[in-house]
Amino acid sequence: MAEWRQTRYVYGEALVEAGRLNPRVAVLDADLYKSTRTVLFREAFPERFVDIGIAEMDMVSTAAGMAATGMIPFANSFAIFITAHCYDQIRIQICYPGLHVILAGSSAGLTQGPDGASHQSLEDIALMRALPKMQVLVPADGIETRAMTLAAANELSGPIYLRLGRYPVPDILDPSYRYQLGKAAILREGKDVALIACGHMVYPALQAAERLAAEGIQALVVNMSTIKPLDREIILQALGVCALVVTAEEHSIIGGLGSAVAEVMAEEGAAVRLVRLGTRDVFGESATADELLAKHGLTAEGISQAVRNSLRARP
Numbered sequence: 001m002a003e004w005r006q007t008r009y010v011y012g013e014a015l016v017e018a019g020r021l022n023p024r025v026a027v028l029d030a031d032l033y034k035s036t037r038t039v040l041f042r043e044a045f046p047e048r049f050v051d052i053g054i055a056e057m058d059m060v061s062t063a064a065g066m067a068a069t070g071m072i073p074f075a076n077s078f079a080i081f082i083t084a085h086c087y088d089q090i091r092i093q094i095c096y097p098g099l100h101v102i103l104a105g106s107s108a109g110l111t112q113g114p115d116g117a118s119h120q121s122l123e124d125i126a127l128m129r130a131l132p133k134m135q136v137l138v139p140a141d142g143i144e145t146r147a148m149t150l151a152a153a154n155e156l157s158g159p160i161y162l163r164l165g166r167y168p169v170p171d172i173l174d175p176s177y178r179y180q181l182g183k184a185a186i187l188r189e190g191k192d193v194a195l196i197a198c199g200h201m202v203y204p205a206l207q208a209a210e211r212l213a214a215e216g217i218q219a220l221v222v223n224m225s226t227i228k229p230l231d232r233e234i235i236l237q238a239l240g241v242c243a244l245v246v247t248a249e250e251h252s253i254i255g256g257l258g259s260a261v262a263e264v265m266a267e268e269g270a271a272v273r274l275v276r277l278g279t280r281d282v283f284g285e286s287a288t289a290d291e292l293l294a295k296h297g298l299t300a301e302g303i304s305q306a307v308r309n310s311l312r313a314r315p
Contacts, residue, residue, distance in 0.1 A: 002170035003142070008106045010142035011164050012037025014046045014149035015074060024070065025153050028055045028063050030077040035166075036106040038076050038221055060086040063101045064093040072100060078112070079105030079163060080121035083128055094159045095131045102152045102160045105129075109166035109250035110279070110296065111289035120284030125253025128161040129228045135181065136227040138163045140202035141171045142290035144225055147179035154179060165250075169203050169288050173223075184231035193307050194238035194245045198224045198257050201248040201277075204293075207300030212307055213282055219307070231259050239270045244310055246275045249254060250293075253278040275310050277303060 001081060019025045019041055026048040033039045033051060037084070039056040042049040042300040056077050063073040075082065082105050094101045105124055112120045128136050143165065152160050172187070187202070188209050197205040202223045209219035218239055224231065236244060245265070247258040258276030265274060279296055294300050297306060 004168040004170045005142040007139055007145040007166050008037050008164045009164055010145040012040040014146040015017040015041045018150055018153035019045045022153050024040055024072045024073050026073045028059050028075045030059050036076040057082050057089050058083045060089040064099055067099040067101045073214040074102045078105045079108035079124045083124040093122050094226050095133045097229045097285035098158050100157050104162045107166045108163045110292040113289040114286050122252045122279050124186050125142045125251050130210050132157045136161050138199040140223050143171050143173040143177050151179045165200055167200055182226050182229040183223050184224045185224055186222040190218035192218045194220045194223050194242040196222040197248040202249050204300045208303035232264050235264045239272050244273050248277045251278050275306055
């Protein structure tokens, strides 16, 4: 049986592993090290850990300075704080010079839950995706989280936004999985509808595919774990097989995964219907994670029903 883990917890463990492998890895936090799980790195390598305090903008600027001297800094806070509060610092001090800083946005999306609109990041992918040179990574499970963290520390270069969650998800990838920047993966073959998901939505997409299969609908499921650079080839592959594409993301449909897929489809002149699942031009609200996911159709049943409705409406 697959292990269920929060990606933020796996990230904390992977940071320690990265620190052991690479003495240039350093970690900064904004007084949230217990929530972001960087507390593990703090305990293992106190000389390479800096708690800036409740000052995310200072933290990002400090991380830029560290990267300019050859260190590999991981800067950490809640996803909405590290992206929205620090946008100017990220844009000018990290992206403009192309520095290798990893911005780890924890507790992302609706599943931040009861903390409500002020803490739920539904725009962070859109903000980061718009920045030149920025790479946007959204792991689907614990296995991919570890692989991304180690890749960011040892293989990748340039600015990186790593989106992490506090909602437990099962490990769905093979333990031998190795992350490749810009490479999506087909987790299930199908010919009727392509379900393209990222992050927490990959597992519900697989569950939806199981439900649809029982009704004779074959769903192709894609884990689009890199939002930027986007894997255009796998989208084109799906368009060549399926007459319907459904994207699912724990984020606004404006500017996130759905928008990225729509752009590719429009540029390619695809005569394929697209349905984008996510929040629809609204702020979050205080409720349990499960209640919020159900409200916005981001469950196995919600995805399945969106497919059924779209297939029925098709001429």
